Amino acid sequence: MAMKENGSIPSRAPEELKAVLKAVASEWGDIIKDMEEFLVVKLKGAMTNEVFQINWPTKHGGLHQKVLVRVYGEGVEVFFNRDDDIRTFECMSEHGQGPKLLGRFPDGRIEEFIHSRTLSAADLRDPEISSLVAAKLREFHNLDMPGPKDVLLWKRLRTWLSQAKKLCSPEAAKEFGLDALRDEISILEKELSQGDQEIGFCHNDLQYALSVLVATIAFFLDYEYASYNPVAYDLANHFCEMAANYHSETPHILDYTIYPDSEERRRFIRAYITSSGNEPSDAEVEQLLADAEKYTVANHLFWGLWGIISGHVNKIEFDYLEYARQRFKQYWYKKSLVLQSLTF
Structure with missing residues (x-):
């Protein structure tokens, strides 16, 4: 052209x-x-x-x-x-x-073309901007979208696992432990689906570069992965993405030393709930905080499988397989911290 x-x-x-x-x-x-x-x-x-x-x-x-x-x-x-x-x-x-x-x-x-400012990795740490993002996420989750309103997370994980197995060499499948993941997904689904959880329309890909500001209003872009899921899963996705900087010289490298601490996550969740017009109780904030932290393991599995598949099918200049390795490493590490009560 x-x-x-x-x-x-x-x-x-x-x-x-x-x-x-x-x-x-x-x-x-x-x-x-x-x-x-x-x-x-x-x-x-x-x-x-x-x-x-x-x-x-x-x-x-x-x-x-x-x-x-x-x-x-x-x-x-x-x-x-x-x-x-x-x-x-x-x-x-x-x-x-x-x-x-x-x-x-x-x-x-x-x-x-929306005349806006794309958020940076640093913007997500700004309390004022973070509150705007939280309010928009609450609004997004409340959307009444057409089609089935069933949770898609677990079906999608199983589908992606099957695709990853087809694409990987035996050596790569062993490296990533793919043969063990079907049981992992089943146990995660059983344990994480317990209790009374809110299901909403989730973006599922809340990296900072897909968030923009128009004046003082936040918007999310790109809805390819959007579906109904537990809102705690989308919150987990947002927190996990705060370890990334996709505009650096090594965009595939994740830095979990800057994963938001409990106070930063608590502040975001309180802003998220408050934006609906209701002042949440401390117990309500703590429950959603705990649920989101548990769903980080499912999020690491989700994007780990995505990285494996993308490394075989996508030609964009990005080290998908190294990204997948980091996600899987974090999955096994995080599982031991937040799901200690589970028997794998």
């Missing part, structure tokens, strides 16, 4: 993308005669898809239009159903929770 760029769209992006871009520009009254008029900026931080900002000059001279182009990662259909992803995306847009869908092509889609 001949465009001015400081990033490049993969060569596998089809000719249809050019036509859809021209159609979007035309709907806004901009006539694009030469593809050189488009400026491509590759955005960092994405690990499932490749994401680009595309600008072009408007008919008003110095002004520029912007859209976001998402090119789907290769082989990621194993993780989610793309049609379901599009339906969720459109529904989120209708709820005012995210950008609008502007166009589709076989290997991706074009989205509204």
Whole structure:
């Protein structure tokens, strides 16, 4: 694709993308005669898809239009159903929770570009920003989305385990202990599903780069992994992601020495519950704090399997297998701390 760029769209992006871009520009009254008029900026931080900002000059001279182009990662259909992803995306847009869908092509889609500030790893430690994220997460969990409202976590883990076994060599399967994981998943499901747990519509991929601020309102982006799950699992996901810095020179390296301490997690959970308009009791905060901490083990297993599969199917420049090793190491370590009462 001949465009001015400081990033490049993969060569596998089809000719249809050019036509859809021209159609979007035309709907806004901009006539694009030469593809050189488009400026491509590759955005960092994405690990499932490749994401680009595309600008072009408007008919008003110095002004520029912007859209976001998402090119789907290769082989990621194993993780989610793309049609379901599009339906969720459109529904989120209708709820005012995210950008609008502007166009589709076989290997991706074009989205509204939201003028916002993407959060950094450091932003998540800011109490004020953390409270905004907590309030938005509470709102997200309360969404009434179409389709089944059953917990998807355990089914997805079993599906991904089967896929990981198919892709791995015998040596790699032994390294990651894949033969033992079916029993691990069954016991986790039994033990973690006990008690009265709130089930909500969860994002399931709460890395900081998928959170943005528009003025003083937080928004979450990318809903490929979204589904109904225990809200404690999504909180665990958020806390685990605070060990990552995907914009560093080694984005696959996780630093669990900066995992939020109990007071930081407690503050987030209190803000999360309070945002609904009810002042929580200390017991309510402590229960959700404990539940979220237990669900970190399921979260490490989830992203460990994701890393193994991605390392075999996705061509994005990211050391998925080393990321998976760290997640599995943390799984076994964390399990011994927070699930000491379980018999494995």
